[in-house]
Amino acid sequence: xxxxxxxxxxxxxxxxVRHGVARLKLAVQDGSGTPSPTGMLVVPLAQLPAMAGAITxxxxxxxxxxxxxxxxxxxxxxxxxxxxEPAAAFRFQG
Numbered sequence: 001x002x003x004x005x006x007x008x009x010x011x012x013x014x015x016x017v018r019h020g021v022a023r024l025k026l027a028v029q030d031g032s033g034t035p036s037p038t039g040m041l042v043v044p045l046a047q048l049p050a051m052a053g054a055i056t057x058x059x060x061x062x063x064x065x066x067x068x069x070x071x072x073x074x075x076x077x078x079x080x081x082x083x084x085e086p087a088a089a090f091r092f093q094g
Contacts, residue, residue, distance in 0.1 A: 007039040020045045 009026035013035055016023050022043045027035035043051055 005039075009038050011035050013037060017045060022048050 011027040012024050013027045014025040024041040026039050028038045029035055
């Protein structure tokens with residue numbers, strides 16, 4: 001398996017298309033909420049719909065899991081537990 005680099009990003013500073021390549025400058029917010037560049041995602045324009053589709057499918061899966069979890073909490077008549085983590089943090093186990 002080739003070496004891969006992991007980038008954390010919680011935003012996009014800039015997105016552009018040049019010469020058939022989409023470039024997304026990724027950002028991470030510091031403690032004061034100011035975005036700071038963390039890397040760049042470069043995708044051939046022909047592959048952008050497939051990439052966007054994969055992210056959209058993941059988002060739908062996350063939303064479905066959240067609805068399922070919410071339904072289970074309501075069915076069990078259990079109040080949701082407050083968590084210090086943001087609501088978008090999910091951990092899936094296969």
